[in-house]
Amino acid sequence: MTPQNFLGDWVNFQQNMLNLFQESINPQPRSEEKENNSSGWFEVSMKPVQDLMQKWMDMSSAFFDQSMKSIAEAYPQQQELVNKMLGSVNLYQNLKSFWESLNTAIVGPDSDVTEFYDKCKKDYVQMLNHNILPLWPEQVQNLFKQSMEIHDMAEESSKNMFRPWLQTANELQALLHKSIGGDQEAYVEFNKLWQENFSASFGKIFSIPQFSMNREMMQKQMHSINALISYINTMNQFMGTMVKVNQQTLQKIIKEYQQMVVAGTNPKTYKEFYDYWWKTNEEAYLKVFATPEFSEVMGKALDAGVNFKKEFDGLVEKQLEFLPYPSRNDMDSVYKTLDSLKREIRSLKKEIAALKEGKAKNNQSKNN
């Protein structure tokens, strides 16, 4: 755009402004408004004014934007100044958008504004970066940028740590309540979820590479603790499954026994009752043992136990390495060598036997 065009736009704007002003002084009601003016006459009468105000605002805004762009293009040496001016306007407009969105998000006392807050926070930082930051001296800008980066990193890092717990907090709480009430299934699920959260958050701390002279020992300690926590939790799941069967069977036995007493068919001696008790229990356990879920939980419990043993063995070996005894790892090396030697001897023996056999046959054929 040239300065001449700018003047043309200016004239057009003045014309439009004049028209709007005239309309605001002498509004011409529309036909439907005339018919429906029996109630809410004030709102109806104010509507043209509101519309006009809105148009005025839109027009001003459009004009301002256009003007600023034209100035920027006409006077490139003032680019920086124009940018700052434009940034200021954007800031003002963004705040208005925020205010409108806030009104939309809050629709009542129970409105969940978490998502809105997160979005605003992000927008706010973006707004600072785009609108405020350019107004500051370059050195201050860099300092601010770096501070913001550190803040973002710290926030993201702590979010990663707590996210699994925050996301499942309600579920965990509900399961815990049920567990306290004696629901074994909930107890198993609680442990399972706890373990998942732990592994995805604090559990990672135990896997952090260690430093300094005692690095290896510290690392082994951390791994052992982590494996123990995992083992205890997995065993809780396993035992929860077992206790659940126990409780259900106990309920069944009590109910059945009550029915038998009423019918007069109950066991008449303790021995008879014992037989009834163990058979009912065993049947219930075997039914659960045959499920894929039990197989999975049993496999996990065993694996967690093995993991703990592996980590703890490593730690004990490390702690005792200064003693004048060979460790299991040392012995394994010897066993491996022995195994290789045994195989070699076996193979050589076979070769010797074959050679002897061949030689004997040769001798025999010579003699013949």
Added chain:
Amino acid sequence: MVSVFDIEKNISEMLESQKKFISSLDLLVNMGDPQSDTTAKDLIYQEDKMKLYHYRPLAKKTCKVPTLIIYALVNRHYMMDLQPDRSVIKNLLELGLDLYIIDWGYPTAEDKYITLDDYIDVYIENAVNRVLKESGASKLNILGVCQGGTFSAVYTALNPQKVKNLITMVAPIDFESGASDGLLFKWSQNLNVDNMVDTFGVIPGELLNGGFDMLKPFQLMINKYLGIIDNFDDPETAANFIRMEKWILDSPDQAGEAYRRFIKDFYQENKLVKGTLEIGGRVVDLEDIDMPVLNIYGEQDHLVPPSATIPFNDYISSADNELVGFPVGHIGMYVSAKAQKLLAPKIAEWLWERDK
């Protein structure tokens, strides 16, 4: 008010139990150590921890073809000779079989690198060769029991020229079918055997025993011991209980590498019946088993369910093959009075008919 109990009977039973309890204690104190594995035999070959024994004959006339018994790695072979009055071995000897048996021994830490290939291609192969040399026969019969039956099937498929007749007893063959009703087969699917072997080196027998006990938790962990009180009024019954208890808890550790492959290739991948199992670089094809086969299973076997044993006959090419079920469980096959009357006579008769 009418009591829900039979008070008189109840008190009588309790008093009787108390008497039995006291007498059982008295009996235990004076019992000594009841022996198993007492049938006379001679050590004829040893390699590492494996020992090969030759039983002394008990019949005037014995089969021409020697029979080698291959037992499982997870328990001890003397289950076949647990008590003098109920010994499958003794019965078979009296019925004229020429018997040899492999004793796998107790693997220790140094045996962690022993592989499944070693068991089949080295230990069994060398034992077979030794039996043939000792007996002067060109072929032998193999009686494979439990896991030893699986090994026997594998060995026979790889070396059919050396085996005249094959008998498998409570031997798991189709591990996928077994998973339909066998708990061990189901649980093995979720076993991280790599982690176990890498951690333990040799797998502790006690660990496996824990799994076996869980197959019948109340019977094996509680009921069995309560039953002592009722059954310990007879010294011989008490001695047999102690023998059985000793055997059940006498579980050797398992050589890690062999255990790893057994769980993976057999339990988890069912390679034997799929025809994808490789031993010593050779593919094991069950169709190569073409000699007479007798497949014996326990109808109430909870360790190796019939669903895992019965299909064996469908995978072999032997025209002369027979499937026999006895109304007993896994352990009852060796010690129950019912099986004692039926098992050894059946095996002996079947082998005699083919001893030409």
